[in-house]
């Protein structure tokens with residue numbers, strides 16, 4: 251050990267030894283120490299002792315309540331639960347002796363055969379039995395696609411992602427509805443003409459015939475051209491006959507409705523939110539004002555109101571006899587609603603990007619659109635992944651609200667199945683809600699974990 | 713010696729044609745604040761100018777006006793014969809001819825060093841990726857960090873980042889380079905490597921305007937030193953006379969403050 255001899259002059263003669271950390275810093279003991287023990291065993295002072303005693307009491311209470319809750323759940327869902335109904339007794343399989351069944355008086359457990367009996371309803375609604383393969387195929391493509399994109403080792407992940415975003419929605423639409431959409435030929439011709447006109451317009455701009463003002467905004471017009479061509483082509487596909495029986499959306503239900511509403515909302519609200527967020531920061535006052543109005547309008551009304559309006563008010567404004575699909579109305583409502591929230595989340599990310607990034611980019615001659623796409627958005631979106639996923643999760647849960655415009659999602663389906671007298675027992679609703687809650691929890695928890703993983707990965711890559 | 717040669721090389725070309733930057737009676741306001749007042753400045757091709765002055769005197773604003781990161785409201789700025797106006801196309805041309813290096817580097821943190829250098833070539837110049845990468849490597853070698861090409865900016869030291877920023881600008885093959893306090897965010901031991909890079913650039917005949925308080929650098933490479941205070945150009949001279957024999961009281965005060973006690 252080297253000792254400082256004088257107050258002024260000091261020269262170290264030998265290196266100080268490198269020592270292992272104290273025992274309470276590493277391993278299991280370290281973990282326990284850092285996570286609580288350290289705050290419980292300080293009895294050297296009076297305040298310290300009081301604090302320690304309080305911490306011990308608090309820990310005991312919390313552990314007791316937590317374990318008790320977990321035990322109640324495990325007991326209900328697994329230990330006491332009835333798992334099969336081999337004799338087709340239906341409600342009697344889950345009834346105590348007093349209720350006409352054969353279970354002991356104090357029995358209280360889940361009635362899983364009820365869920366099994368309703369599983370078709372929960373997954374497909376009342377979708378035509380013979381056509382259920384179409385729903386299964388849609389589910390399957392989605393599962394494989396998402397799995398493919400999520401697993402890092404897979405080749406062509408980017409292409410599969412593009413497929414999921416651009417082509418899959420069309421495939422899903424045709425499979426689920428059967429295509430064969432009825433649209434007046436005149437409408438179709440108008441759409442084709444409009445796309446053609448926009449294309450010609452773009453060509454003129456590109457050649458510089460319309461002056462430099464337009465040339466500067468060529469990227470925008472080109473994007474509009476691609477969008478209009480895409481929409482027209484999609485419409486043509488939707489109206490084509492694929493030999494599939496039409497299944498009305500009234501017959502859809504359960505998980506199918508939940509997923510259709512949630513996924514459409516998620517896929518559509520992200521790009522819309524990005525555009526709105528950029529628009530809100532635009533230097534053009536008109537665009538900025540429009541975006542602010544849009545965002546603040548949708549943020550200012552509860553989703554329930556939006557759905558009510560879409561369902562009951564909108565028809566009043568449309569010409570009589572127009573049949574505007576109820577599911578479609580809900581989809582538009584949910585999408586616009588989430589887009590407004592998404593826009594605010596993304597705007598937060600945009601604000602966190604230092605001004606220097608814009609300056610460096612424009613100093614290099616990159617245009618506004620190139621700067622946004624190549625420099626600003628990639629950074630901003632990574633920053634707000636937690637917020638984006640949070641909005642997704644909120645949206646997913648909010649899909650249950652479509653119940654009030656009598657669309658039957660998972661929750662709606664299970665609730666309507668409570669009316670079935672064949673299965674009416676005191677545990678019927680508890681079992682049903684538990685099942686639905688579990689499905690929601692599994693989906694949302696995976697989303698949350700995946701986002702945490704992505705966030706970490708993208709942070710480290712930089 | 714070499715310095716002298718380049719200077720004589722660059723100046724005698726002509727009287728009007730070789731002014732790459734001309735600023736005439738330029739004024740700029742931020743709201744009601746008159747930040748640049750009656751600026752007149754001409755820069756010849758190959759000339760190296762160092763701008764100094766107290767903080768807030770408008771140095772950054774002046775050089776940012778030259779590549780139109782800021783707009784002036786009055787007077788004329790002409791860069792390479794093109795007058796800076798609202799015209800978007802002209803601004804794009806100016807920006808691709810004027811490179812800028814910032815105090816805080818402003819590298820793109822989500823892109824590798826190589827991608828930082830190729831991005832603008834690919835999207836603005838429409839250079840094929842292979843060619844862009846070759847050129848980028850050439851300039852990364854010039855600033856002596858080719859081995860860092862696949863790293864991200866966050867993994868580099870400040871001095872290395874600033875050299876990458878210089879390489880990134882050079883990749884656009886600009887005629888003029890603007891530097892806004894390129895060394896003032898750096899730790900002392902890294903200042904030299906950046907200044908060395910800049911000196912090398914100056915020796916190759918690049919037209920440079922450098923906002924800096926590195927007096928050694930100014931003495932070594934500058935053709936002219938400009939002193940700004942309160943939004944105006946207060947004094948301008950060759951480095952030797954500027955430092956040894958300042959004329960205005962404000963310059964004297966400023967020099968006494970930065971050169972120490």
Ligand SMILES: Nc1ncnc2c1ncn2[C@@H]1O[C@H](COP(=O)(O)OP(=O)(O)O)[C@@H](O)[C@H]1O
Pocket residue numbers: 742747765766767768769770771772773774
């Ligand atoms: N975007 C801006 N808006 C308003 N005032 C600004 C802006 N940028 C700079 N200023 C002001 O202009 C003056 C000159 O700034 P600047 O050119 O950055 O000075 P310097 O680079 O010489 O330190 C300062 O008083 C500063 O506060």
Ligand SMILES: [Mg+2]
Pocket residue numbers: 771772773892893
């Ligand atoms: Mg400055």
